[in-house]
């Protein structure tokens with residue numbers, strides 16, 4: 263996992279620094295900006311592999327950042343196949359790389375909203 | 376002037392199958408297809424290679440479907456060898472899930488009738504809920520049972536479509552798009568077609584234009600009164616393999632997608648989707664396999680079936696315009712093997728396949744008959 267991110271948050275007009283929250287990605291603690299999507303948070307923390315694709319199991323990362331391409335899928339708090347570009351980060355969130363196709367379970371998945 | 380031995384009008388699954396088979400028989404073939412405004416069942420279907428209960432009231436159709444299913448492994452092996460494309464044919468047998476005892480009873484009656492007509496090799500099993508659950512543990516408690524027949528299967532219809540085009544191209548078939556055909560004329564044994572701003576000529580012509588056949592057929596002395604029937608389907612995210620049999624209503628593709636369908640709507644030339652219909656499809660899918668309630672859906676679409684009044688195919692050679700044929704059907708995936716291996720060689724000059732004698736379009740001219748289709 264790279265730590266030098268290609269992405270920087272834009273500097274807003276206010277001079278107060280953005281607040282941060284703590285999340286976990288594949289077991290590693292990350293300090294990220296509050297109020298952004300999980301995808302944006304992970305990208306700015308230098309994460310470059312979000313999942314492996316279903317058919318060829320090759321690495322994938324967010325592409326459209328607007329809910330269309332499904333490239334940004336990760337497991338969030340135990341629930342697989344979340345589009346990370348559409349979910350806002352929350353303090354304490356546990357996120358994991360999604361590997362290959364999701365296995366459906368019987369509806370008792372942790373973190374089901 | 377563009378000349379060939381055979382012009383095929385329509386480049387859907389049916390036209391591509393016929394073109395491939397005719398080229399393999401040695402003909403120089405040109406396919407004229409409309410552009411992307413066209414209604415194309417071939418790009419929106421369910422991918423079943425399906426035999427069970429087809430042909431209730433017309434056993435020739437059951438035989439015809441069964442023969443195609445039996446030839447499918449040969450077609451799929453040929454396509455793999457010629458194009459490198461695996462069309463993912465799987466024929467583990469298929470399940471028709473029943474949600475009421477009444478439906479079970481009707482299906483038993485129909486399948487028994489078909490077996491009596493077609494012969495003991497037309498096999499089926501009636502599975503009650505417990506028996507079904509042994510084979511398909513994910514099935515829901517609202518399912519009463521299922522009928523199983525070992526001859527059913529499924530394929531990836533888009534890979535099939537691509538492989539047919541690729542193989543046909545390798546056999547020398549020319550595909551021309553943007554060639555919506557408006558006019559066909561016939562003189563001295565030659566058909567002249569105006570399409571895409573050009574003129575095309577050949578001594579043989581096949582109408583394989585799906586819903587377009589209705590208007591084109593009378594121009595060459597044929598009759599093909601096909602009408603649109605809309606089917607909507609839901610598409611899930613790709614999931615770990617969980618369904619080992621295709622069913623009439625839910626199947627999982629080789630790549631993990633679960634396809635849930637489909638509706639039967641008489642709404643004319645309208646291929647839009649409707650939330651209430653899609654909701655009904657989702658509900659029924661969840662009834663069959665409750666675990667699907669947790670699946671994410673990524674797409675929904677509708678496509679128009681090409682329906683004849685009795686639901687059976689139309690294959691006919693024109694008497695008034697020798698050299699002209701119409702080939703159209705509802706189940707263009709299932710029948711692809713027959714179209715490549717039996718219909719095309721006949722069109723190319725071979726013997727008339729006796730198996731299709733019940734499928735002439737002229738049957739619909741009989742004013743004393745009332746038609747219903749069971750699809």
Ligand SMILES: Cc1cc2nc3c(=O)[nH]c(=O)nc-3n(C[C@H](O)[C@H](O)[C@H](O)COP(=O)(O)OP(=O)(O)OC[C@H]3O[C@@H](n4cnc5c(N)ncnc54)[C@H](O)[C@@H]3O)c2cc1C
Nearest residue numbers: 385387389409413417421423556585587606705707708709
């Ligand atoms: C929802 C749904 C589910 C289905 N599921 C299955 C299944 O599981 N198994 C199965 O076997 N079948 C299934 N079918 C049916 C199958 O898809 C069709 O039988 C098959 O695609 C028909 O192919 P076609 O080439 O006749 O028609 P189309 O795919 O409609 O192609 C007709 C072609 O003709 C062209 N055309 C039309 N008019 C003209 C003109 N005037 N000039 C030039 N070109 C013209 C169009 O451009 C088009 O490309 C399903 C259909 C639907 C809608």
Ligand code: FES
Nearest residue numbers: 327331332334347
């Ligand atoms: S990045 Fe495209 S859906 Fe999330």
